[in-house]
Amino acid sequence: MLAEIKGLNEECGVFAIWGHKDAAQITYYGLHSLQHRGQEGAGIVVTDGEKLSIHKGLGLVNEVFDSSKFTELYGKAAIGHVRYATAGGGGLVNCQPLLFQSQTDGLSIAHNGNLVNANALKHQLESQGSIFQSTSDTEVVAHLIKRSVYPRLEDKFKNALSMIKGAYAFAVMTENKLMVALDPNGLRPLSLGRLGDAYVVASETCAFDIVGATFEREVKPGELIVIDDNGITSEMFARSTSRAICSMEYIYFARPDSNVDEINVHTARKSLGKQLAIESPIEADVVTGVPDSSISAAIGYAEQTGIPYELGMIKNRYVGRTFIQPSQELREQGVKMKLSPVRGVVEGKRVVMIDDSIVRGTTSRRIVKMLREAGATEVHVRISSPPITNPCFYGIDTSTTEELIASNHSIEEMREMMGADTLAFLSIEGLTQGIGRPDEDANCGQCLACFTGQYPTEIYPDTLHPHDKS
Template identity: 45%
Template structure:
């Protein structure tokens, strides 16, 4: 199995997207469409489970894009019924080669019937839970931390599946948004801090759970509300019941959803992601102005911020870099000569616009810095006089342990270099990141970040982990020293 991103190893990647539907004919077809809209959250593999009164539970799990698997009529006919959930995934970098048994949703048979579960996030005490469960006789089928939830449910003494799920999730630490299904129920849960997203929608007489609102749009569903942090909803044909299985906690939603992970046509916290990213560009222009001729986005994630930067600075916006929209998983076994072309397979400089100009490049983040250097070289090769990087997030100096694929800390450029050292390393005329306070202002916190009680999870920037990553600490990871 080839790498999911053979020419794009310099971005943080959300690892999962989840979607579920109840109360519609051929629910799996709706789920396939929803997963297609969530494909940006995971391109390695996808799975769908459905339930039909006559045929019971059925499942299909496949590697690759949704469009290449779950659009085939012959496959979708094997997933009948009015209730279905699905999952798209991207596994962690540097891990074991992907295997089909790691693809969610996971399924288990209990005394009171079967249940399937799909999870977005990461369980930070999964290693400890797995050891305990194996010692008590559990037999794991996958390498996924999400399978712990199924085993914890199996060992629970509660009387029904929703209560067993509550019981299991109380043992889990970390970040989780979950969609699950029984024979008659669709269930959605967010962890007490609400780190990962989950929204509720309605389509006809049916109900929908999704990682993002953009996936509601594709099936014509109406957005109802976000599932609240620490909330469990149990949905049947009779409607939606809300439960509160966890102790109340202050929300710490992932701020990087605003910066990069979510699609720009989604709504988060009542705000358009596109408008928030544009506001990030405005704040960045105020904090780090520079005299130049053009503002160019690094496509596609830098585009809204570049537009905001241009509007605030008065410097013209231009598509100085053009993305090849057909560079995807189909180009999977390149020769070494082709691989050395690197980012040029995906991005090309619009020489007619760039030549002789002082160019501001706006990107969403700098992780390892490898792609940034290649883009800078392309811009200079096209005849640019100056290259200035403006980054629509603070320096990424800490790994994420809550469901985002992040390199080890010593591979993060900002963990080992100051901003000036990064500028020298990238060999650009200037390099500036938005401040953490500026990012908070852009997402609607007028007074910036409350250092004593942060409003979001910003651990990848600050090193302030809202849930202790106990498994990683056991492996030697060192938390930031108290200031």
């Protein structure tokens, strides 16, 4: 479903390129392909080998950039970022990449994820004299790099990485070097590609397809990659790594045409729909999915059950973003503007409505009501993920159990609240089996914290919302 109407948002997307004469323009197209990962702000920093230049702003990529901006963004390498504000909040000052200038050189940083010990590190740095220009947790890393006593930049960065905890995919660039790092748990996706002689890095492989690059490999958990005019080098900055990639990448966040850790997202979602059909079948006349991220699961559910799949809901792509609405009532009206039922498909029919997840439940209730108003005789809701009962601290804006409907209500209570005839979720076992990752451990190398409450990293007390502190 649309992130802005659903209340489930990922922090951002990162793109970087080294060794291309049109680096800024390539990055622009790369960010376009990652627009689904953040719609609040965008930015690009380029280097010509001597200085760093930046342009960033609030809004969508094509709102922030026009052709005139690229005359100011000449260079052989660039990093770019699209942002949805979670840690630190919004505003232009928190738009990335962040750019820092010193007497000796410049440093720019783009970050996807969330640092769970950022507040503790910030307090420590401020007590030592640091002054922060933004409220973003990403700025902490810049201060750690600059304060490091190591002479080489790579060692300064490694030293900073040894002190931070949480989820991060970093692209860090100076005038003559690009550094890329993924956290030891690999909570966020990050891939390496080639475009001719240039190296490309992106949060999702769909960005490679858009710019014409070829996929080389995934960035490994705990890996630091350094790219400059002499080529590429790689080393592990964290020896104890255990993959725990965010399950929501497969369920909801990533584009269907992306491969996340070498698993195609559309194929995984279709398999989740089939698993859901095996676990929770129902007699019905038509299966439909909430556009866009639930379509693949709906197709899988329909194939498994033999119930016809139909386009029962249409998304209006020309309506403004509803997350800016100031009240819940207006946000719900935004849902009605974004999605419209197809009366000719659902009228007089028993409908299975497939959705990928339920966060607060308000959108699901609105959609069930719309389907009934369009003439559906029955509405059976099937969710292609387990109930989200625990907050995420790694870059998704569900920071309290208080806002999660499944954390405070039984499945039957949720069914009554949304007005569905039946409601069923996919099991955790069905989730891991459906995604099909190698059976490395009980979690199949996935983070399941929002379903189980078992977090792959330590969660610091000042990260918790007061409601969730014990």
